[in-house]
Amino acid sequence: MSTQITRVRKKGQITLPADVRRDMDLHEGDVIHFERRGSETVLVKDADIVARTAGALAKYVTDGPVVVDRDQIWAEIAQEKEDRILRQIAEESGEYVPD
Template identity: 35%
Template sequence: MASFEARVSSKGQLTIPAELRRDWNLQEGDLVEFTRLADGRVMVRPRNLPVAALFGLLSHLKADPAYASDDEAIAAQVVMDDKATMTVRKRSRAA
């Protein structure tokens, strides 16, 4: 895993390392998104891709043959999630 450093300027600006700019095809004016994760880490990603670049991104996903429709699969997941939270709630009340 590669690691990069950047120094913060007096104006609070960062210079993105050249290798990352090349990899991400960043040009002047492109957006970069910073997301703070629950564990305190920060995820950085370029926001310079056009919507058309996302076409086909999920084409490798196939429907689950166990369900007749997406609605049926979603309903089954909601029921499983509900049962899981009820189990947790019952355990915490018994304590």
């Protein structure tokens, strides 16, 4: 592990050393996170956060990767909302509403 020094500029800006940017594969526009770990702060590239979160959740998946169909999810949400509204209308009008 090497130590490098940089100054904090007037608006809180810092310049990351070129070898740090290269080692982390950081490019202009990349999103980074500063994680507080006790008395230290660690710089983490955004993609690393996603990978670590997916890795942490992987133990809960038993049948392989989870595939998300956004259209299906939105259709189910719309159907649930419609069912809820129709149930509420039926209840307010005194109609029998089965469970």
